[in-house]
Amino acid sequence: MTAHVAVVGASLAGLRAAEQLRAAGHTGPITVLGAEPHLPYNRPPLSKELLSEPGAPSPADLHAKVAFRRRASVADVDFRLGLPVVEADLTQGRLSLEDGSVVTFDGLVAATGLRPRRLNLPGPSAGRHVLRTLDDCVGLRGALRPDADVVVIGAGFIGCEVAATALKLGCRVTVVDPLGAPMQRVLGPSPAAAVQRHHEAAGIRFVIGRSIVGFLGTTAVTGVELDDGSTLDADVVVEAVGSIPNTEWLAGNEGPDLSDGILCDNLLRGHGAERFVAVGDVARFPNPLFDEVPRRVEHWSIPTDTAKRAAATLTADLSGAEPDPSPFAPIPSFWSDQLDLRFQSFGSPALADEVRVEEGDLERPADGVLVTYHRRSTHVGTVAINLPPARQRELRRAFDALVAVAA
Amino acid sequence: MKVTVDMSLCQDHGQCAIASPAVFQMxxxxxxxxxxxxxxxxxxxxxxxxxxxxxxAIFIEG
Structure with a gap:
């Protein structure tokens, strides 16, 4: 089969899509188009190891540490980097790139991921950072000098990881979140409150229940103003307030539902177009492990899992074959390292209506804690804090067996 | 097939032992x-x- 597949997006999901198209038997040409200038790289170290790398490494130095291994099967794949796709015509099979050039395709994989949401507030922009790309990391890294006052806005996982790394680098760190304790949306209220106490004891300050209303300073940020009129000094502000799916390039098409990412069926086919699949953070798909509600899942395991299934679906659709109809039911998983804590999660804790501490003492999370998450009495997720790898494996096996029965 | 793990990178996450227990163990x-x-x-x-x-941290040759 010689159909040309274009993969828009050259991060983890785009790379895995190209590899999995080959694994699924697609032998035609593949072009991977990336907005960033770098070959695919692993993002989690950007908030941890790479952010505290000593010396003055260049983006290329850092890229070398986190570039993904590429399978030999994608040696002939054309990676065209540093050129965003600005428009797609799904009916004609045409992509328009930022420099005016055009790429035609027979099949399309959308792997454009997310970008950080920015706060639209008055004040200077210098000194304000986000963290998504390698270049963001290099910029923030240079700003995190010892004794700098750092305000992290948003107490989600990225905000907490950045706060922990900044503390280790000798910064004075305050985390502000209007909604609740750190990572509360995923961990649930009582584990989140326990993690907050743990991080506070290490030296991170939390201001919970307050919003930022403006940035202080003239040419660069010197502080932030909160909604109670108080202020916090800040040499560096990190906005970790969630993400926006990159779907504008598809907006000219009538078929797709782009209301939150790209709406897909369970086989990752994009709604409203033929030979069109979506993978990674941008794909909104139903997971029968949990229910029939399509959701985007911003967990590290999802690009790899969705790429495998989407590539199989697209390869079948391009050759007129029937794709594998079995339900796609990936188990999301992620990890997070913060100070002396390692969180490992599988399933979807955020869906839970009940949180059970099964092992350990939340007052001493570093000694090991196991928390399970349940919805209408069904086990939907697990979070382990500082449990040894062998125990992790047992837990994961037990969860796999449980959901295999449910699916 | 030759498998090497860069032990200076490995942090004992143990995900490999779940994916391929025949080859990787903790x-x-x-x-x-x-x-x-x-x-x-x-x-x-x-x-x-x-x-x-x-x-x-896992590299495959051959």
């Missing part, structure tokens, strides 16, 4: 041990283990 101290020259019939699961390594 020992009693929680440290990774692995088979350096697994049979080619295990290629798919070894590739999967390399894919899911959070620190991308």
């Amino acid at each position: 020992n009693d101290e929680g440290k990774l041990v692995y088979e350096g020259e697994p049979d080619d019939s295990l290629r798919d699961e070894v590739e999967e283990a390399a894919d899911v390594c959070p620190v991308q």
Whole structure:
């Protein structure tokens, strides 16, 4: 089969899509188009190891540490980097790139991921950072000098990881979140409150229940103003307030539902177009492990899992074959390292209506804690804090067996 | 097929031992041990283990 597949997006999901198209038997040409200038790289170290790398490494130095291994099967794949796709015509099979050039395709994989949401507030922009790309990391890294006052806005996982790394680098760190304790949306209220106490004891300050209303300073940020009129000094502000799916390039098409990412069926086919699949953070798909509600899942395991299934679906659709109809039911998983804590999660804790501490003492999370998450009495997720790898494996096996029965 | 793990990168996440228990195991101290020259019939699961390594420390040759 010689159909040309274009993969828009050259991060983890785009790379895995190209590899999995080959694994699924697609032998035609593949072009991977990336907005960033770098070959695919692993993002989690950007908030941890790479952010505290000593010396003055260049983006290329850092890229070398986190570039993904590429399978030999994608040696002939054309990676065209540093050129965003600005428009797609799904009916004609045409992509328009930022420099005016055009790429035609027979099949399309959308792997454009997310970008950080920015706060639209008055004040200077210098000194304000986000963290998504390698270049963001290099910029923030240079700003995190010892004794700098750092305000992290948003107490989600990225905000907490950045706060922990900044503390280790000798910064004075305050985390502000209007909604609740750190990572509360995923961990649930009582584990989140326990993690907050743990991080506070290490030296991170939390201001919970307050919003930022403006940035202080003239040419660069010197502080932030909160909604109670108080202020916090800040040499560096990190906005970790969630993400926006990159779907504008598809907006000219009538078929797709782009209301939150790209709406897909369970086989990752994009709604409203033929030979069109979506993978990674941008794909909104139903997971029968949990229910029939399509959701985007911003967990590290999802690009790899969705790429495998989407590539199989697209390869079948391009050759007129029937794709594998079995339900796609990936188990999301992620990890997070913060100070002396390692969180490992599988399933979807955020869906839970009940949180059970099964092992350990939340007052001493570093000694090991196991928390399970349940919805209408069904086990939907697990979070382990500082449990040894062998125990992790047992837990994961037990969860796999449980959901295999449910699916 | 030759498998190497960069032990300076490995942080004992143990995801490889879930993906390919025949090749990767965590020992009693929680440290990774692995088979350096697994049979080619295990290629798919070894590739999967390399894919899911959070620190991308697994390398496959041949």
